[in-house]
Amino acid sequence: MALKKSKLIKIFYPLLILLIPLIGVIFFELDWSGFDFLVIALLILFFSLVINLALCYLSSSKFKFLIVFILVLLFLLAWSELAVGVFGTPFAGS
Numbered sequence: 001m002a003l004k005k006s007k008l009i010k011i012f013y014p015l016l017i018l019l020i021p022l023i024g025v026i027f028f029e030l031d032w033s034g035f036d037f038l039v040i041a042l043l044i045l046f047f048s049l050v051i052n053l054a055l056c057y058l059s060s061s062k063f064k065f066l067i068v069f070i071l072v073l074l075f076l077l078a079w080s081e082l083a084v085g086v087f088g089t090p091f092a093g094s
Contacts, residue, residue, distance in 0.1 A: 014048045015041060039082065047075045 018041060024030030054067045077086075085092025 011045065011048045011052050014044050017044065040079070043075065043078060043082075047071055 018037060021030055021032050021037070021040075025032050051068055051071050054071070055064055058064045058067065080086045081089060081092060
């Protein structure tokens, strides 16, 4: 079963959240570079694709919820590590 065109377009909807830091860069002196936008956009797209695939191919509602919950948790951990360096990896932000 392949992803339908409407489901494929839904994968890109979470990128709209990047409008918030874009407004911050334009009006409030938020210090994001183009590379920061690129990295978070790729992270959002990856997790959006995996979540949509999980919702499309899994049948059990409980299992869907569990997988999506774990994926969202992993996204938040990756984002916080890239932003402020919670775990102190070489990828950590300042």
